[in-house]
Amino acid sequence: MRFFRLPKDRIVWLLLLVSLALYLADYFLFPRAEEIGFNFMSNVAFLPVYVLFVTLMIERVLKEREREAMIKKLNMVIGIFFSEVGSPLLRDLHDFYPDGKELSTRLGITVRWRAEDYRQAREFLKDHEIRPDSRAGDLAALKAFLAEKKGVMLSLMENPNLLEHDSFTDLLWAVFHLIEELQARHSLSDLPASDLEHLSGDMKRAHTHLLMEWLSYMAHLQKDYPYLFSLAVRMNPMNPEAHPEVT
DSSP states (O other): GGGSSSSSHHHHHHHHHHHHHHHHHHHHHOHHHHHHHHHHHHHHHHHHHHHHHHHHHHHHHHHHHHHHHHHHHHHHHHHHHHIIIIIHHHHHHHHHHHHHHHHHTTOOOOOOOOOOHHHHHHHHHSSOOOOOOTSSSSSHHHHHHHHTHHHHHHHHOEEEGGGHHHHHHHHHHHHHHHHHHHOOOSSSSOOHHHHHHHHHHHHHHHHHHHHHHHHHHHHHHHHHHHHHHHHHHTTTTTTTTTOOOOO
């Protein structure tokens, strides 16, 4: 291991001296100067190919390691988002849906779910137009919750790792826009029907992105962190009767 701690220029000279010593030993043991010269030039001719091959392989390995590290960091950020904002927001938005029971049934993730179940859930969200009604729930409570979490949202949006995850970035923008819309109104009572319809559209956009990312997050937990997945299933925000106790 001490060899790799030497300065780079010393390593280069040391390797050159070792190579020269081996060629001299070959010459004195088997005095075939022409053959040694031929083999030397052949090796030099193939040297660019060797360098190219090794460089590409090393670069590929390094990129793969960087990608895995980036994904791991990104999943940690997504986990923080759902712990602090996403899961509570899913529960709050659920009250604004007349068809909330159908959503609960379709997205009732259990420990027995497999890849096909997640695929069917995503297809349901793509084909089924969820229509929230801003008049059905407590807008003031939703505004207060999102205002409390605005700092968390801003810190998440400053994370450079999110630039590699377009769909999650879209989710953050959709939720942040909903925060801005609610905070822009000093009072949420006696709003005109057109404005309530506009807020319903903002809620739909945020909730659609949120549900899709939540499915991906749950699939990730089930695959890589089963102990976290167990708690996430018991605390399923789409299940009004969810509780953390193991029964």
